[in-house]
Amino acid sequence: MPEGHTIHRAARDQNALLAGSMVRASSPQGRFSGGAEVLDGLALSGIDAYGKHLLYRFDDDVVLHVHLGLFGRFFMHKGDLPDPRGAIRLRLTGHGGSVDLRGPTACEILDEGAEDALLARIGPDPLRRDADPDAAWARIGRSRRSIGALLMDQSVIAGIGNVYRAEVLHVNGIHPERAGSSLTPDEFEALWTTASRMLRDGVKSGRIVTVTAEDAGKPRSRLRRGERTYVYRQSACRSCGGPVANWDMAGRRAWACPACQS
């Protein structure tokens, strides 16, 4: 499942191709033909990302909601547009190119009530300027659930997936099994700040690199695949060199260094 930085990057890149002009819409696969017909010929004012959700805002207050889920993917085309092949749910073509959407969990047109309901169940997103971290703290600070589970709950805080969960907790010395209610306001603020920084960095670079150049001892651009995280998929902690523990946590693998995190 893509984490929030991938979705915000998709919004940014697709805004450059599509926003600000009339778009053509079609559903080569046929499963979204009715929706594509509604969108075809409307001007797209912009694309907004909220956690792992995308909202495409068209004229006449028409809103398209897309969630990639586990298997969904975007393919962008500039210049010559290839003939549609396979299961393309939606193809959007604008002034700068085209976007093909395959295999999403959600691709639907929302009425106003449905948009409000959707946004109400998405927690604050550290990548959004208008996010309200206090809304996440209000949930986390009084929860007996583990902070590792809370960070993955998209209704509590939006956009963090398995890699960022492991890394955000690690650099703040917080063990994933600690209850949300055991965190101090300062610890939560540090988690939020770290999540914003790491996610923003991911939007810029298009990949997850959480290790600093200082800790890595070389420029971050030169880090190979297995060198980019402190504890996620590591056997030895890249902060202290000790063994990294991994275990199942609410269906996803958690990673932490017992020496650095408590």
Ligand SMILES: [Zn+2]
């Ligand atoms: Zn360690």
